[in-house]
Amino acid sequence: MERWQNKVVVVTGASAGIGAVIAADLVKNGFIVVALARREERLQENHRALPENLQSRYYPRTCDVTNEDQVKDTFAWIETKFGGTDVLVNNAGMGVVGVELSAANNTEPIRNILETNIMGVVYCVREAFNSMKNRNFDGHVVIINSITGHYVPIVPFGPLNMYPPSKFAVTAMVETYRQEFANAGTKVKVTVSYLLSSS
Numbered sequence: 001m002e003r004w005q006n007k008v009v010v011v012t013g014a015s016a017g018i019g020a021v022i023a024a025d026l027v028k029n030g031f032i033v034v035a036l037a038r039r040e041e042r043l044q045e046n047h048r049a050l051p052e053n054l055q056s057r058y059y060p061r062t063c064d065v066t067n068e069d070q071v072k073d074t075f076a077w078i079e080t081k082f083g084g085t086d087v088l089v090n091n092a093g094m095g096v097v098g099v100e101l102s103a104a105n106n107t108e109p110i111r112n113i114l115e116t117n118i119m120g121v122v123y124c125v126r127e128a129f130n131s132m133k134n135r136n137f138d139g140h141v142v143i144i145n146s147i148t149g150h151y152v153p154i155v156p157f158g159p160l161n162m163y164p165p166s167k168f169a170v171t172a173m174v175e176t177y178r179q180e181f182a183n184a185g186t187k188v189k190v191t192v193s194y195l196l197s198s199s
């Protein structure tokens with residue numbers, strides 16, 4: 001961990017669930033954390049829940065990862081404030097359970113899943129990687145994926161519709177990033193975590 005002390009890590013989806021835990025752990029392990037999500041109040045609560053001596057290392061910031069302009073503004077702010085992004089933990093993701101992929105009038109939830117789970121990753125990884133590359137920094141991109149990025153489970157609580165396809169796309173994107181980061185002559189690493197369930 002020594003080489004990561006005081007490095008800047010961006011955690012998406014840091015207001016709740018897995019992202020909130022990752023962000024707090026990274027602060028406790030010496031990182032400066034920029035915690036992103038849409039719900040400002042939840043981010044502020046997580047900030048206040050940190051030990052007092054670590055709170056100055058946690059920067060909550062509202063950012064909807066489906067909004068390309070917000071993502072660009074956020075990473076530009078990081079560039080100005082800290083000099084760049086050293087690590088990205090791309091955790092923000094969502095699903096809508098119980099709507100069939102073939103159901104009538106399901107465009108909105110399907111599109112939300114694609115925008116969050118795929119385009120959100122595209123926008124954030126692009127900004128983070130270019131920050132690392134431009135500074136010649138051997139950073140790290142971590143992507144929280146799902147076991148449904150490998151197979152489509154039959155689940156008792158209803159159809160998962162576009163969630164597994166979005167996570168299959170992320171599986172392919174990880175390999176694409178690996179090739180691109182190497183082809184660009186960088187040593188930026190990409191790591192993927194295939195979660196089964198947090199419960």
Ligand SMILES: NC(=O)c1ccc[n+]([C@@H]2O[C@H](COP(=O)([O-])OP(=O)(O)OC[C@H]3O[C@@H](n4cnc5c(N)ncnc54)[C@H](OP(=O)(O)O)[C@@H]3O)[C@@H](O)[C@H]2O)c1
Pocket residue numbers: 012013014015016017018019020036037038039040042063064065066091092093094116120144145146147194195196197198199
């Ligand atoms: N929990 C599991 O069992 C499990 C299993 C496999 C994979 N995963 C994956 O692990 C990741 C985290 O899951 P989780 O269970 O911790 O989810 P969660 O508890 O529902 O939390 C999701 C987080 O993502 C944020 N988020 C959602 N849409 C966003 C957007 N458009 N812009 C910015 N932030 C957004 C939410 O914050 P706001 O609402 O405040 O924006 C929240 O902080 C996801 O990628 C998920 O697919 C989870």
